[in-house]
Amino acid sequence: MADNASVSKRDRSSVFHSWSAQGSLDPLPLAGGEGTRVWDHDGKEYLDFSSMLVNVNIGHQHxxxxxxxxxxxxxxxxxxxxxxxxxxxxxxxxxxxxxxxxxxxxxxxxxxxxxxxxxxxxxxxxxxxxxxxxxxxxxxxxxxxxxxxxxxxxxxxxxxxxxxxxxxxxxxxxxxxxxxxxxxxxxxxxxxxxxxxxxxxxxxxxxxxxxxxxxxxxxxxxxxxxxxxxxxxxxxxxxxxxxxxxxxxxxxxxxxxxxxxxxxxxxxxxxxxxxxxxxxxxxxxxxxxxxxxxxxxxxxxxxxxxxxxxxxxxxxxxxxxxxxxEGIVENAKRIGQDVLGPGLAKLAEKHDVIGEVRGTGVFWALELVEDRATKKPLAASGIGALKKKLIADGLLPFTADNRLHVVPPAVVTDEEATRGLELIDSALGSL
Structure with a gap:
């Protein structure tokens, strides 16, 4: 039976990855998924707030x-x-x-x-x-x-x-x-x-x-x-x-x-x-x-x-x-208005590392800064630490430059969105 270590080793030895220096790769192996959740070969489950590459709008394995x-x-x-x-x-x-x-x-x-x-x-x-x-x-x-x-x-x-x-x-x-x-x-x-x-x-x-x-x-x-x-x-x-x-x-x-x-x-x-x-x-x-x-x-x-x-x-x-x-478009709009938008705004009030919150629907970004006055972008090491913490806590993130994008599937429920915000809150606190 496959485990994370064996799948990762086989992948790195035979697959040439996009946008990557091949020698430093450490890809997270995924074995399955359903709805807004995926799991690895060792049985750990993750709340997918990346929608893979912001494309799994209907959720996994509909x-x-x-x-x-x-x-x-x-x-x-x-x-x-x-x-x-x-x-x-x-x-x-x-x-x-x-x-x-x-x-x-x-x-x-x-x-x-x-x-x-x-x-x-x-x-x-x-x-x-x-x-x-x-x-x-x-x-x-x-x-x-x-x-x-x-x-x-x-x-x-x-x-x-x-x-x-x-x-x-x-x-x-x-x-x-x-x-x-x-x-x-x-x-x-x-x-x-x-x-x-x-x-x-x-x-x-x-x-x-x-x-x-x-x-x-x-x-x-x-x-x-x-x-x-x-x-x-x-x-x-x-x-x-x-x-x-x-x-x-x-x-x-x-x-x-x-x-x-x-x-x-x-x-x-x-x-x-x-x-x-x-x-x-x-x-x-x-x-x-x-x-x-x-x-x-x-x-x-x-x-x-x-x-x-x-x-x-x-x-x-x-x-x-x-x-x-199933009203999936309507769900995405409502989740953005009622849960993600207000929730991310509260995180911005709490964490000085958030320079700006912007987005709509299930399409949001937190621009992270080292200093709100100068707007100096958070260093790559900080983004790396944030990503590592989120994955360890069971949330699959999407990061780009100095930003954390909050982009769950459009079928995300209120409870799942709220849980994702809680995990982001905890990870930001660790910075």
């Missing part, structure tokens, strides 16, 4: 999703994308039920990176332009154009694609615009974006690509009016607006799509993660009627062998139906 995958595997395990597929069509229809009316079709991919890759391709094709404007504080995936559209450190060793320009988005806590209010931050960030468009040459800009709520970059909920202002700039200059909902969509922000609470409708929506909680790799681009019909008589120069894979499509259909049937 029986309806597992059953749908098993049923589809028995019927037809794979089919080439050139063929018509009932389950693929059903998945597209289920997704489109929750989008604005202007959206007509879904182009399926294997994940979020290639969703963004193909959305960029569509924008360039329909506009005949090249440049893509995205933000420095962002993550869009680890493929050619997506990683260069990304704004964080992972872009720098991977900058092989061309035609990418970056801007600063609103982030009042560490404002790049000397702003003192959300209104100032919004106005100045939009002015900055407009000026970049103008000096780059509007006739050369194909797309503005933004995460509706930047996730890995810090769960930076935009101030009221920002995304609407971006929409206005895009319309003025004939630019395609792509909103990346890979992390923020499908209940994570307490809405089907995060932009739905922000008075804006994009031209293309990219998704992955929460659409089926990663049970089978799946992503895609939700395409507006105007862009979809631009390819009625011309070939779209993109495709993937596993586009709309039947096992992935079946898992998406079952997941969306469970979301609808």
């Amino acid at each position: 029986p309806a999703v597992v059953e749908a995958i098993q049923k589809q595997a028995a019927q037809l395990a794979t089919v080439a994308p050139a063929h018509a597929s009932e389950i693929r069509a059903e998945a597209a229809e289920a997704i489109l039920r929750h989008t604005p009316e202007k959206f007509e079709k879904v182009f399926f991919t294997n994940g979020g990176a290639d969703a963004n890759e193909n959305a960029i391709r569509m924008a360039r094709q329909v506009t005949g332009r090249d440049k893509v404007i995205s933000r420095y504080r962002s993550y869009h995936g680890n493929t050619g154009a997506a990683i260069v559209a990304t704004g964080d450190w992972r872009r720098v060793p991977n900058e092989y694609a061309t035609g990418h320009v970056h801007v600063f988005g609103p982030y009042l806590y560490r404002s790049e615009f000397w702003a003192e209010t959300q209104e100032q931050e919004c106005e100045r960030a939009l002015h900055h974006l407009r000026r970049v468009v103008e000096v780059e040459g509007p006739q050369s800009v194909a797309a503005i690509l933004l995460e509706s709520i930047p996730g890995t970059a810090g769960i930076l909920v935009p101030p009221p009016g920002y995304l609407a202002g971006v929409r206005k700039i895009a319309d003025e200059f004939g630019i395609v607006l792509i909103l990346d909902e890979v992390m923020a969509g499908f209940a994570r922000a307490g809405e089907w799509f995060a932009f739905q609470g922000q008075d804006v409708v994009p031209d293309l929506i990219t998704f992955a993660k929460g659409v089926n909680s990663g049970y089978v790799p799946l992503g895609g681009v939700i395409v507006s009627s105007e862009i979809a019909h631009a390819f009625d008589e011309r070939v779209f120069p993109g495709g993937l062998t596993y586009s709309g894979h039947p096992l992935a499509a079946a898992s998406a259909v079952a997941s969306i139906e469970a979301f609808e049937r």
